Structures are given as structure tokens and as C-alpha cells.
Amino acid sequence: MARHWAGAGPQRNPADADSLVTALQAFGADEAEIARWTEPERTARVDEATEVLAVNEPAVRLFFALTTQWRRDAMGAVTGMDYAAIAPTARLMGIEVEPGVFDGLRDMELEALSVFRERLDA
DSSP: OHHIIIIIOOOOOHHHHHHHHHHHHHTTOOHHHHHHHHSHHHHHHHHTOOOOOGGGHHHHHHHHHTTTOEEEOTTSOEEEEOGGGHHHHHHHHTOOOOHHHHHHHHHHHHHHHHHHHHHHHO
16 A cells, blocks of 8 residues: 555555455356456456455555655655654544554555655666
8 A cells, every 4th residue: 555655556465366356256157257357457456445454544544644744865765764753643633652553654665665766776
């Protein structure tokens, strides 16, 4: 999700396509119907929605609330989130920043940073 937010686009999991084909076959879909549902344009639309597990929801909400709180170096490259903004933002949102929430936030930050770096290297 953080990679998508940072501009990498939706990630595609080949296992998702396999499970879709399996489900369509189980319901008796013919090959033409399966092909229609697995064409790239259709799967791109399906990938736009992302399910967030309840345990990750506070970190995801906090990440999106902090999207303007990124630090940059002298050349303008993003170096990471401004950690000083985390606690007050979380408090205003009623989110308790326990270790799991902070770990989730850092995981999302690292994914976004990897996309920013990939874009610089391209």
C-alpha cells in the first residue's frame, strides 16, 4: 500500500490470479469467461482496492495522516518521516502508538522510501 501511495503502482500477486481462475472454474465458468476476468485491464482495476487487516488499520491511518511530514535532504531527496510529528498526530487521531503500530508505520515508510529511491535511479 505504501509503495502504491509513493507512486509504484499496484502490486500484482500471481497467486491472486491463480486463485481467481480456480474460483471461476469451481463455479463452472468456461475458458472465454475466465479469459475475460483475467485480462490485464480487468485485473488492474481489481488491484486498485486493498484490504487492510484490522490489526494494521491504526498504522495505515496514521501513515496517510502523516503524508505531509517527510524530511528532505539539502538536494530535496526524501530521507524519511519526521518522527516528531508521529505522537501529536496519533494523539489527535485517538491512536495509541504501541510498538506494533510504530513497527507498521516504519515498514510503510521503508517501502515508500524504496520507491522514492527507485524513481531517482531510473
